[in-house]
Amino acid sequence: MLLRLCEVVGRSSFSSAFLLKVTMSLVDLHEERVRPLLDSVDRLRDILQGQEPIKLPSIVVVGDQSSGKSSVLESLSGIVLPRGQNIVTRCPLVLRMVCTPSNESESAEICTEGQLPESIEFDDIEAKIRELTDKLAGDRQRIVPTPINLTVRKQNCPDLTLIDLPGITRNPVGNQPKDIYNQIVTLIKKYIEPVESVILCVIPANIDFTTSEAIMLSREVDPAGVRTVGVVTKIDKCELGIRSKLECRTEADLKLALGYVAVRNRTQDEIDTRLSFEEARKLEKDYFDSHPELGDMPPHYKGTLKLATKLTEIQIERIRSILPKVRETIRERLRLQRTELSSLPLELISPGDCSYRFTELLQAFVKNLSQLIVGEYDRYMDDNEMHIPARLLEIFLKFEAKMRTKSPYFISREYQEIVINAMKETQGAALPNFMSPKLHSNLMAVELNALYTPAEQVLSESRACYNHVIELLCEHYFGITPTLCDAVKESIGALLDKREAEAKVDILKSIKRESIADPYTLNHYYMDVIGKIKLRVEKLKHAAATPGTYVSEVNDFTVNLQSLCGSGNEQQSAVDMQISVFAYWKVVHKRLSDTIALVTRQFFNAFLMNDLASELQKEYMEPDRLLVLMKDSSAVIRRRQELQASVKRLEKALDVFTKL
Secondary structure (H helix, E strand, C coil), rough: HHHHHHHHHHHHCCCCCCCCHHHHHHHHHHHHHHHHHHHHHHHHHHHCCCCCCCCCCCCEEEEEECCHHHHHHHHHHHHHHCCCCCCCCCEEEEEEEEEECCCCCCCCEEEECCCCCCCCHEEEEEEEEHHHHHHCCCCCCCCCCCCCCEEEECCCCCCEEEEEEECCCCCCCCCCCCCHHHHHHHHHHHHHHCCCCEEEEEECCCCCCCHHHHHHHHHHHHCCCCCCEEEEEHHHHHHCCCCHHHHCCCCCCCCEEEEEECCCCHHHHHHHCCCCCCHHHHHHHHHHHHHHCCCCCCCHHHHHHHHHHHHHHHHHHHHHHHHHEEEEEEHHHHHHHHHHHHCCCCCCHHHHHHHHHHHHHEEEEEEEEHHHHCCCCCHHHCHHHCCCHHHHHHHHHHHHHHHHHHHHHHCCCHHHHHHHHHHHHHCCCCCCCCCCCCHHHHHHHHEEEEEEEEHHHHHHHHHHHHHHHHHHHHHHHHCCCCCHHHHHHHHHHHHHHHHHHHHHHHHHHHHHHHHHHHCCCCHHHHHHHHHHHHHHHHHHHHHCHHHHHHHEEEEEEEEHHHHHHCCCHHHHHHHHHHHHHHHHHHHHHHHHHHHHHHHHHHHHHHHHHHHHHHHHHHHCCCCCHHHCCCCCCCHHHHHHHHHHHHHHHHHHHHHHHHCC
16 A cells, blocks of 8 residues: 555655655654554464464465466565475475665564574575475475474565465475475465465466466365455566456456556576566566567566555555454353353362362252252253163163052962962862961062062162263262362262162062061052952852953953952862962062062162262362372363463463554
8 A cells, every 4th residue: 555655655756755754744644554463463373373274364375386486476575586497395484574764674484383483694594494394394305284483674675474375286396295295285275265365376478377276276265356456476478368367358268356567587697696676576577578478568477576566455455354253253162161160170289179169069969969850950951861860760660560460470370370279289188168377478589589670670770870870960060180180980880889778678578578477458559459459359150241341440450350260169269379479479579569669769868968978078188199180180280281271372362453
């Protein structure tokens, strides 16, 4: 912008004094309005150093190898850069040009990422870039993403920041890596993909523009060409017809929204004879003025000065439009980083800190576990595996269903045979028409003994339900310190092993008590069931029953009474025993189902809600042990350091906007 304003003033017909005054005013305006924007972006780039996913407005220079890319940068900056036949640029070069007033001295600084800038003479820049490139990329000609930052403060240079990338080549030469093309393309795409980047494509005039590797890459990320500028080099080697390409007169011409600028760089002979950049610009102007095709072409299509003006205007426009978005992105990134940092455990440096933090975590852990035990799910509403009461009920109902499905068996023809055989083995011990309590107990014992394994399974599945929840809560509250988390899990596991063993003894005793004691109940349900079945059987005996009429509803179950409707003393005695076993099984079924559920809940719930915290507090009361267990893992330490550095960078970046 400053170049363009001074150029306009320079063509005016006013007096020299007036022109000088106007020029100085424009310089002051530039320093007041434009310079702060440019400095802000440069400052942000220095602060963020590519370590944050914040995309800054940039002009990225890409071109095929030997396209004249380095010469363009030299012409714009007025400094000598490394050049050669093979790949010279093997890492990004962030070239920051600052136009200094005539009363200030010229200077240059160079550094790599994370290093302090080093002052350097202009004549030493080329050698220093080569030295830093070899240091970063080694001597195997590989490509690295770490940038070199070069700041040049000169009079009569544009206020411009360009990012120069390696020239594109498909075929490795010498000791270059075999995948050199992929390395270069990957690096280029990283810089040109963000919409904040303007792509400066350097294209030799003597080729078909559409075949340029740089153009093809830019079209991948910018298909409409809205943020691509074409710089056409080697114009002196082009035959007639270049004007049509620059002006895009035909449909076949490659159109770019930001247009093309043709430049004439120094030739190799001029470089060898050390032709100055000022003299080169004069030769460039004379060349274009006398060119048969380009001489009368509009000025904005040709010349290094026009290119500098265009790029400066594009840069300012991009900065003005993108900077507000950058500020919001930085704010959001800072919020996220602070949130994650606050989620990490506090850095513990003393035994007292560890004891306090452990107690705090333990209380929160037990509180959350207790809430889940009583059915307060809160943030776990969608995670069914955390719903302890519901999952336990499923386990208990499965056991209850196993006992329920056994009931019809006791009034089946098959079981009647078992009862008859058992009665034969006890005959002689009592009168035939009296039901033997011992026989009843023996028949029940057979069925009850089969419940030991299912009852243990209830306990095992219930323990697994608690384990699942405890594992997840341990990870949530203690997981950030893996050593402590594993120790707490192991401790809780050992404590639950003890409670499970006690519960198992209690449950098995309940089953054994049912199997060895004489049948007994105060529950009227027993006699109620016997009375209803016998009444129904008597009715069926005196009716013309069909197969369907034997199926009856008795209280809360459906039974087939056909096997109970026989005649004969032996069968009648078996039927009476069957009905008694059936009715008593229903009582035991309800009694054991409740007992097993109550014992399981009591032993686990009461312990976890009332005693777990004190048991763990007692086990981990030694502060020095906690200091070892709660030592942060290397991953946490590294992440905390990364987040702290990130927050510091982002805070400094936001401070740039407050000073703008």
